Amino acid sequence: MVFVTALLGLLAPFVERARGAVAPAVPGVVWWTVLVGLSLSGLLAVQLRTARAMALSRADVTRLSASDAPELHDRVERLSALLDRQPPAVGLIDSTTPNCFSVGGGDPMIVLSSGLREQLTDAELDAVLAHELAHLQNRDATVMTLATFLPALASDRPVAGLPRWLRANLFGGAVLFALIVAAGWTDPTSPVSLLVAAGLSLVLGGVGLGVLATPVVYLTHRLSRDREFAADRAGAMLTGEPEALASALRKLDDAVESSPETDLRSMDSLVEGLCLLPYGFSRDESADDDGLTIKLRSHPPTDRRIERLQSVAAELEGGEDESLTRPELS
Template sequence: MKDEYPQTRALVQSLAQQADVPMPTLFVAQTQTPLSMTTGVRPSSAQVIVSEALLNSLPDEELEAVFAHELAHIKNRDVAVMTVAALPFGAAQRVLELLFGPTTGVKHGEPSRASYADHLVALGLFFVFPVWIFAHLLTASFSRTREFTADRGAVAITGNPAALAVALERIDMALADRPSSDLRRTEIAAFAIIEPPFSTPQGLLPIRSLLRRAFATHPPTAERIERIQALRTQCD
């Protein structure tokens, strides 16, 4: 990274100094999906991953805004915060996996085992599933607030809310053309600057907006842009 993208590295280093965070390790993903994300629990071990497509598609001031957003996540320790916040959801998920795993049901013709399994499944549905849903909703809601905070942090670093707003709009439009992106199926989607879209069966369109907003890890891009534009008066 240091030799291949010296200008990008210099840009991030300058922004890191402004944000008062350690210089993160930079990685460029060889993909045509425009994305950027931050990993690493501690600021000293943070990594910023950006796709080659994003580097090639955004002008300098918009790239600056995107990197500032990622550095704001590092400054706020959002990866660590979200890891802890997701623990209840992860625990409920694990219990459901145990209940509905390969040990349930009839095995070797033992009806008594099946009976016990049926009771466990019923208890799991009654107690664990609502906890799983609530934990998922709570984690997603908290994640959305961290994105708003990172947007404000990016504007504080660059003093250029317009650049961040335009960058988010460009990325959102590019991702809209890739509804079947494999990125949406991975755990890293929650850490990307914009959550990749997912396709919804035609029959579920009436409830798509409600479900997507409730379980999304990122706020709607339009809402983010509206809040960013409201910050312009503070920068003028």
């Protein structure tokens, strides 16, 4: 929102001329409201497309056709039919780290690692696929793909090689500089004035970005934790076997804890935020922390997720609520 406002502010003189030529009778407030709304919609569409492509590219995903993995496609089609939805595409990551994630958009996809396929039983694999389908059915994958876009953008090329504090200052400074110029606090025709504004923006931009980003990241991670619980429950309802999902979570978590770091692939927060378990396809914590980083848990603790699944199993066994026998996904 800040970025769109700053950009439109810079373009204000040209936008006003366009309004005078195209729709002079339209009040300025209405004109700008519609323009901001359309700009935000376009930005969100670009974010979803870009974030989806970034996630699949960074994870080095290979799309699997039905002939490549017929048994896996059969599972996805069978579970999708229970939800009365078209089955998503299926992708594979050649990694020994067991994990999976899903991405939304016009071409939704469930992505699994080779390590996950090798370590799970049939019932556990069904449970994990049902969990990811629940995310897609509830559009969690689309929401979280968008939510993880902006944090990941700061680590993307061409600034990936820069220290984190400088990356933050560059992005925050660019927006702050646009706001300063758009607000008329500096003379855009004066090189010295623009240079001073750019310097102040670079120095203060990272601070401003951190202040704005902290609540956004916190709320995003809170949303992620809540949606993981919801997808766990919905997936368990879909298969009718909450114990299988609990077993899969425990098995995968234990497998990663015991894996040597040399066998694991480094992965950034964009992919980690979308995964079944919160480590992406890596448990490597040896990377240097060269700047300000907001450390928040994006997933509920595995033990807490298992406890809730055990409660679901008890409800199903006791038949406390007839609605529990069918998945209700909104």
